[in-house]
Amino acid sequence: MIHEDLLSGLLKKALSNGGDFADIFVEKRNSTALQLEDSIIEKVTSGTIAGVGIRVIKSGKTAYAYTNDFSEKVLMDMAATVSRAAEEGAREPMAFIKSRPVKADIKVDPLSVPSSLKIKLVKAADAAARQTDSRIRQVSVTCRDMRQNVLIASSDGTYCKDERVYVLGLVHAVASDAEVIQTGYETAGGLTGFELFEEYSIERMAETAARRAVMMLSAQRAPGGRMPVVISSEAGGTMIHEAIGHGLEADLVRSGLSVYSGKLGQQVASRLITVIDDATIARARGSYSFDDEGTPAQKNVLVSSGMLKGFMYDKLSASLDSAVSTGNGRRESFHYRPISRMSNTYIAPGESSPENVVKSVPNGLFVKKIGGGQVNTVNGDFVFEVQEGYLIKNGSICEPVRGATLIGNGPDALMSIDMVGSDLGFAIGTCGKDGQGVPVSDAMPTLRIPELVVGGEIKGRR
Numbered sequence: 471m472i473h474e475d476l477l478s479g480l481l482k483k484a485l486s487n488g489g490d491f492a493d494i495f496v497e498k499r500n501s502t503a504l505q506l507e508d509s510i511i512e513k514v515t516s517g518t519i520a521g522v523g524i525r526v527i528k529s530g531k532t533a534y535a536y537t538n539d540f541s542e543k544v545l546m547d548m549a550a551t552v553s554r555a556a557e558e559g560a561r562e563p564m565a566f567i568k569s570r571p572v573k574a575d576i577k578v579d580p581l582s583v584p585s586s587l588k589i590k591l592v593k594a595a596d597a598a599a600r601q602t603d604s605r606i607r608q609v610s611v612t613c614r615d616m617r618q619n620v621l622i623a624s625s626d627g628t629y630c631k632d633e634r635v636y637v638l639g640l641v642h643a644v645a646s647d648a649e650v651i652q653t654g655y656e657t658a659g660g661l662t663g664f665e666l667f668e669e670y671s672i673e674r675m676a677e678t679a680a681r682r683a684v685m686m687l688s689a690q691r692a693p694g695g696r697m698p699v700v701i702s703s704e705a706g707g708t709m710i711h712e713a714i715g716h717g718l719e720a721d722l723v724r725s726g727l728s729v730y731s732g733k734l735g736q737q738v739a740s741r742l743i744t745v746i747d748d749a750t751i752a753r754a755r756g757s758y759s760f761d762d763e764g765t766p767a768q769k770n771v772l773v774s775s776g777m778l779k780g781f782m783y784d785k786l787s788a789s790l791d792s793a794v795s796t797g798n799g800r801r802e803s804f805h806y807r808p809i810s811r812m813s814n815t816y817i818a819p820g821e822s823s824p825e826n827v828v829k830s831v832p833n834g835l836f837v838k839k840i841g842g843g844q845v846n847t848v849n850g851d852f853v854f855e856v857q858e859g860y861l862i863k864n865g866s867i868c869e870p871v872r873g874a875t876l877i878g879n880g881p882d883a884l885m886s887i888d889m890v891g892s893d894l895g896f897a898i899g900t901c902g903k904d905g906q907g908v909p910v911s912d913a914m915p916t917l918r919i920p921e922l923v924v925g926g927e928i929k930g931r932r
Contacts, residue, residue, distance in 0.1 A: 561625070853875055
C-alpha cells in the first residue's frame with residue numbers, strides 16, 4: 471500500500487486546480503479459480519493484481535485515472551492529470567481521520583488451502599451430480615476465492631483500510647431424455663473463508679442441482695395466462711433485486727432512468743412491503759466494513775410499509791442531491807470509478823406462515839426457483855424465467871411444471887402483494903451495471919401476488 475505522506479501529497483496535487491472533492495483507491499487482490507467441465511479440470515487460474523485509482527469531482531463531473539505502477543512520479547503525474555478537471559485556485563484536503571474496519575471472522579483462509587484440495591472438492595461435486603441419475607449429461611463446477619485489500623483516502627478526511635475475503639461455489643447440471651433438455655444449478659458464497667463448504671456441502675449442492683434438472687424432464691408444460699403466483703423464499707430475491715433494487719440506485723434515479731424518479735415519500739408498494747439494503751450482515755456476499763469510497767457500511771431502509779423513504783447513494787450522487795452517502799459507492803476494481811450499487815437487498819419478513827400463504831391459493835403457480843430475467847428500470851416491466859415451479863391446486867403444491875415465465879411490472883406487482891411470509895431466503899450473485907460486476911446477495915420471504923401473467927402453454931394452441 472501507499473504511505474500516508476504520499477497519499478496527502480497526491481490529494482493536494484489532485485486539487486491543485488480546485489475541484490470539489492478528490493479521492494484515492496488503492497487495491498491489492500489475490501484470487502484463485504477452478505473450473506471443471508465434463509469431469510475434466512478445464513481451467514485453474516491464480517494471480518495477484520494491484521493498482522491505484524485517483525478521482526477528482528468538479529461541478530458534478532468526474533475525472534478518473536488509474537495505474538498499476540506504484541512509483542511516486544507516475545502517481546503524481548496521474549494526480550496532475552485528473553486535477554485538470556478544474557480550473558480555479560487550489561484547495562487543501564482535510565487531515566485524515568482514520569477509521570477501523572469491522573474484523574471479519576475468517577476461520578479458514580482460502581489462500582492457505584492447497585489447489586489439490588480444491589480440485590478434490592470440485593471433482594467430488596461432479597461425481598455426486600452424475601451419480602444422482604443416469605440422465606445427467608453435463609456437469610460444470612466452479613470454485614472461486616479472493617482476498618481483496620483496499621485503502622481509501624479522500625480530501626474530506628476519509629482514511630480507511632478494509633480486507634474482504636470471498637468464497638464461491640457453483641454447480642450447474644444438464645439432464646436430457648430424448649429431445650427434452652433441462653438444467654439445474656445451485657450456488658453458495660459469501661464474505662467468508664473456506665469454512666463455507668463445511669456449512670454448505672458442495673456435494674449436496676451438486677445433488678440438488680442434478681435432481682432439479684432431472685425432475686424438470688418429466689414436468690408438464692406450464693399453463694399460461696393470468697393467475698395467482700406464490701414466490702417461495704427459496705427463490706431468493708432475484709426479482710426484488712431487479713424489479714425494485716436497481717430502480718432505487720440514486721444515479722439511475724437522478725438521470726430519470728428509474729420508474730421511482732420523483733416518487734420519494736409516495737406509496738410505491740403494498741403496506742406489507744419493507745425493502746432494506748444492508749451491507750452490515752455478517753458473512754453475506756454483499757457485505758463490507760466500508761464501501762469503495764470509505765463510507766461505513768450501513769443498514770438502509772428504502773421502502774417502509776410501502777412508502778418510498780430513500781435511495782442508495784454514493785458520494786457523487788449524494789452531493790448532487792444535497793444528501794449524504796448511504797455507503798453504496800462500489801466498484802469492481804481500481805480500474806473503475808465508484809457508482810451507486812446494492813449490497814444485500816431484501817424484503818423484510820411479514821407475519822404469515824409460508825404454509826398459509828400457499829393454502830390461501832385455490833389454483834395458481836408456486837415458484838421455488840427463479841432463473842434469469844430482465845427488467846426495464848425506466849418503466850419497471852420485467853420478464854423472469856422460472857427454473858423450478860409447481861402447480862397449486864386447492865391450496866396444495868402439486869406437480870412440477872416447466873417453461874414458465876413471470877411477466878409483469880415491478881411497481882404494480884409490489885403494490886398488489888397481499889401476503890408476506892415470516893421466512894427469509896437469500897440468494898447470491900455478481901451484479902452487473904455500467905460494465906462493472908460486484909458481489910451481492912438478495913432475499914425475500916414467501917410472497918403472494920394475487921394476479922400475474924405467467925408465460926406458458928395456452929390450451930388449444932401449439
